[in-house]
Amino acid sequence: MRRITLPRMGYSYIGFRAVFDALGHEFVEPPPITKRTIDLGVKYAPEFACFPFKITLGSLIEALSTGKVDTIITAGGIGPCRYGFYGVMYEKILKEELGFDFDFILLDPPIKPYGNMKKVWDIVLKWKGELSWREFILRLTKGFKLAWRKLxxxxxxxxxxxxxxxxxxxxxxxxxxxxxxxxxxxxxxxxxxxxxxxxxxxxxxxxxxxxxGDVLKVGIVGEIYTILEPFSNLNTERLLNERGVEIERSVWTTEFIEYNVFPGLPFPLKQMVGWKGKDDIVKYSKPFLNEFVGGHGRESVAHTVMFKERGFDGVVHILPFSCMPEVVARGILERVGRELDFPILSLSFDEFTGEAGLITRIEAFIDLLRMRRRMAA
Ligand code: SF4
Missing domain, CATH: 1.10.8 (Helicase, Ruva Protein; domain 3)
Incomplete structure (x- = not known):
C-alpha cells in the first residue's frame, strides 16, 4: 500500500482520492493552501517560476513534511508553456535540495520524446501493487467512475x-x-x-x-490553476459575489480532463466517453486568435466571445503574473473588448498581489458595468 499525495488545486483532490481509496492505497489529502504554503514555494522555487508552480511546490513541501507521504503523483505536459517543466523541477528541488525521500510518478503523455508505453506500464504496476489483475481492473473501474461522478x-x-x-x-x-x-x-x-x-x-x-436585486452577470476566463484555487486569486470570485455579481466559470477540472486526456484515447474509447472535440473553441477564437498558444490562452479568447454573445455584462480574466499563454490572450482580449464593445478586466496574481488594490479594481469594474446597464436601460 502506498501513501500518495498530489499538489492541491481547488477540489480536484476529491477525484484522485476516490481512485486511490478504491485501489486500497492511502490518499494523504494535501493541506489547504495558506500564506505559509506560498511562502514555502516562493522560498524554494526559482524566482521566475510560474506562480502556480510556487504554490504547488509549497503544497508538496507541506504534505511531505507530515512524514505520512511516500509517493507523489502529478501530471506532465508537452508545452508550449512551462507546465512541462513542473514535474522535473518538483523532483529536483524536493529530492536534491530538500532531501525528501519519496517515489515520484509523473503522468507524461505516452508519446515520444516525453513518455512512452513502457513508462505507462511501470505506473500501472505501481498502482496495481499486490492486487490480482482482475481485482485491480474492477477496483480501478469503480474508482474512476466514482471520481468522475464526484468531480x-x-x-x-x-x-x-x-x-x-x-x-x-x-x-x-x-x-x-x-x-x-x-x-x-x-x-x-x-x-x-x-x-x-x-x-x-x-x-x-x-x-x-x-x-x-440588480445582480450583474460576469464570466471568468483565464489560467486553470489560478481560477480553480481560490487562495491563489485572493478569492476574487467571492469578492465579486459579495458585491452582487453572479459568476460563470469557463474552466473546470473535468473540462480540462475532457480536452486533454480524451483526445489521446484510442478509437472507440473516445467515442464511448462522448468526446465532443474543440470545434467551438476554434470557431469562436478564430477571428482574433488562430493558433494554439498553450494553456488556456485560446479558450480565454473563445469563451470571452461566447460570454458576449450570451449577453453577459463583462468578463474577468484571471492569470498568474508572467503566464505565457494568458499574457498572449490578454493582448488579444484588449482587441476583443474594443471591437465587441465588451468590458474585460484582466487581473494578474503573484506572491506580491495585495487585497486592497484588488478590491479597488474590482469595485471600479463593477461601477462601470452598472453604469453601462443604466445607460442601456
Ligand atoms: S499556463 Fe501559465 S502559469 Fe501555467 S505553466 Fe503555463 S506559463 Fe505557467
Missing part, C-alpha cells in the same frame, strides 16, 4: 454557489451548506450516496430566499 457533482455545486451568493446578503448560509456537502462527498464511496448528498445540498441552497 462533476462538486463542480455543479460550485457553479451553483457562484451564482447564488450574488443574490443573498448573508452568504454564510450558502457556504455552510456547500462546505458540508463537499465534506460528505469527499468521504463517500458510493455513487448513489454522492447523488443524494448533491441533491439535498442543491435543493437546500436553491431554497434560500433571494434578498438582493
Amino acid at each position: 462533476k457533482k462538486v463542480e455543479d455545486l460550485e457553479a451553483l454557489i457562484l451564482k447564488k451568493r450574488a443574490w443573498v446578503k448573508d452568504i454564510s448560509k450558502v457556504e455552510d451548506l456547500f462546505n458540508e456537502a463537499i465534506r460528505k462527498i469527499n468521504l463517500s464511496m458510493d455513487l448513489d450516496e454522492v447523488d443524494a448528498i448533491y441533491k439535498e445540498a442543491k435543493d437546500s441552497i436553491e431554497a434560500i430566499p433571494d434578498d438582493r
